[in-house]
Amino acid sequence: MSIKEIADVSQKSGCGDSMAGGLAVALERNYTPQEALKFAVAVASANALSSNKGDFKSEYVRRFCPK
Numbered sequence: 001m002s003i004k005e006i007a008d009v010s011q012k013s014g015c016g017d018s019m020a021g022g023l024a025v026a027l028e029r030n031y032t033p034q035e036a037l038k039f040a041v042a043v044a045s046a047n048a049l050s051s052n053k054g055d056f057k058s059e060y061v062r063r064f065c066p067k
Contacts, residue, residue: 042060
């Protein structure tokens with residue numbers, strides 16, 4: 001992910017909800033606590049890059065947090 005893409009934060013609304021959802025998904029998938037937190041932050045970050053809250057590209061999650 002380039003610096004420009006990261007700087008293009010579209011909105012912050014829903015990032016906390018996205019992080020909580022990402023954490024729940026990661027724990028359901030039996031990620032370690034460290035992996036779960038990284039995944040949750042990646043989901044919240046992907047949400048921040050989207051123009052619509054909660055509607056983000058899963059590609060961004062994979063780029064922020066390759067597993």
